[in-house]
Amino acid sequence: MWDPKVQRGPSLTTYHSRFAYDPPYGTNLAISCAIFFSAFVITLAPTLFDLPLTILFNSLAGRSAVLDLLFYTFDSSYTFSGAILMALIWGCWFSNDQPMRTRILAGSIASFAAGIASRRLQHGLPTHLRPFYDQAVHFHHPLYMSHWALNTWYSFPSDHVAVFSGLLTVIWFSGSQFRLPALLWLILVESSRTYEGAHFPSDLLGGAALGCAFVWASQNHAVLRLSRRFMAFEVSAPALFYIGAFFISFQLATLFTDFRNAGSAILQLRHHEASTPGLQSAGSE
Numbered sequence: 001m002w003d004p005k006v007q008r009g010p011s012l013t014t015y016h017s018r019f020a021y022d023p024p025y026g027t028n029l030a031i032s033c034a035i036f037f038s039a040f041v042i043t044l045a046p047t048l049f050d051l052p053l054t055i056l057f058n059s060l061a062g063r064s065a066v067l068d069l070l071f072y073t074f075d076s077s078y079t080f081s082g083a084i085l086m087a088l089i090w091g092c093w094f095s096n097d098q099p100m101r102t103r104i105l106a107g108s109i110a111s112f113a114a115g116i117a118s119r120r121l122q123h124g125l126p127t128h129l130r131p132f133y134d135q136a137v138h139f140h141h142p143l144y145m146s147h148w149a150l151n152t153w154y155s156f157p158s159d160h161v162a163v164f165s166g167l168l169t170v171i172w173f174s175g176s177q178f179r180l181p182a183l184l185w186l187i188l189v190e191s192s193r194t195y196e197g198a199h200f201p202s203d204l205l206g207g208a209a210l211g212c213a214f215v216w217a218s219q220n221h222a223v224l225r226l227s228r229r230f231m232a233f234e235v236s237a238p239a240l241f242y243i244g245a246f247f248i249s250f251q252l253a254t255l256f257t258d259f260r261n262a263g264s265a266i267l268q269l270r271h272h273e274a275s276t277p278g279l280q281s282a283g284s285e
Contacts, residue, residue, distance in 0.1 A: 022219065025173075029216035032209045036157070039206035043127040043156050046136070050200040054131050057194050061142040072144035074192035081160075081189050082253030085167040088182055090249070092174035098231065103219060104170055106227035110218035111166025112252055114211040118159035121210075127156035132197030139197050146196055158199045161190050161207030162214075163255060169215040 042049050060067060074080050093104055131137045133152065168186055172179045193199040199207075217223075233241040251259070 025216050025219040029213055032213035032216055036206055036209035036213060039202045039209060040125065040127070040156065042202040042205070043200070046128060046200070050128070050202050051136055053201050054137055054194060057191075058131070058137065058140050058197070061140045061195065065143050068142040068144045071192040071195040072142065072146065074189045075196045075198070076146045078254045078257075081164055081186070082167075082255065084185070085164055085171065085182065086249045086253040088171045088176055088178055089167060089174075091178075092171055092176050095176075096174060100174060101234075102224055102227045102231050104174055105230060106218040106223050107170035107173075107215040108167065108248075108252065109227075110214040110223075111163050111170065111211060114166045114214035115159045115163040115255065117214065118157050118162040118207055118210055121157060122151075122154050122159070125154060125156055127154045128200065130155040130198055131194065131200055137197075142196065146198075155199050156203045157206030157210050158190075158193060158203045159207065160193060160255065161199075161204050162211040163252065164190065164211070165208040166211035166215045167252070169212045 062068065089104065089108060093101055096104065128134065129152070132139050164186055168179075168182055171182055176182070190204055193204060194201060218227075
């Protein structure tokens with residue numbers, strides 16, 4: 001993978017092709033797409049990879065209260081995933097020049113887009129249910145499990161991993177000295193998604209590849225020109241720029257959980273009202 005300490009790439013003022021990529025970014029985009037397609041193919045033959053690895057991993061559940069609590073904490077708290085990654089993103093921001101900040105901004109927004117695409121693909125790709133619901137897994141419940149109910153739709157690819165892997169990619173190409181520890185830490189933390197029955201390993205691999213692909217795609221010259229327009233507000237209106245940046249950073253770190261919970265509650269309320277004639281007649285009076 002490209003080492004940012006060796007090559008920073010050309011300045012944004014040297015663009016000559018509207019839809020061209022610098023060689024390292026284009027190559028990594030192609031590799032990420034190939035890995036995503038491979039992960040999808042793996043889902044079609046679960047007995048070759050997903051089931052053996054998931055069953056092996058799940059066999060550890062319930063044996064150690066410490067291990068169960070550790071993975072529960074990783075899975076249920078964004079402090080150990082999104083918050084750490086966003087802190088590193090800000091470290092990269094203040095350690096780099098304007099052209100690289102433009103790339104960081106574009107990559108961070110692309111990470112969010114990867115999460116949306118991942119959720120759409122979960123509904124559209126005919127893959128598999130979550131391990132928690134898959135009868136072939138014979139899922140063993142850990143002593144501690146996340147309190148939220150797992151969604152019952154298909155689980156490929158993981159939206160959590162898509163967003164956080166996208167942010168990790170930004171950290172990587174920004175040249176952070178913590179990029180390798182961040183990679184190892186993210187692998188450990190997100191493995192809790194399999195331990196808790198939320199995702200198969202192929203879901204995590206597919207989500208990681210999807211997040212990387214979106215970030216590499218965001219390094220397109222046309223996208224970077226749009227990002228540079230937003231960067232102008234850092235100079236013309238720094239207070240507003242950093243207010244918005246902090247808000248978006250928090251939402252990315254927590255995967256917009258508050259907004260998603262509010263939206264889900266509204267939809268449930270509307271569904272309840274529609275299915276309860278008494279509430280409909282009372283509301284019309």
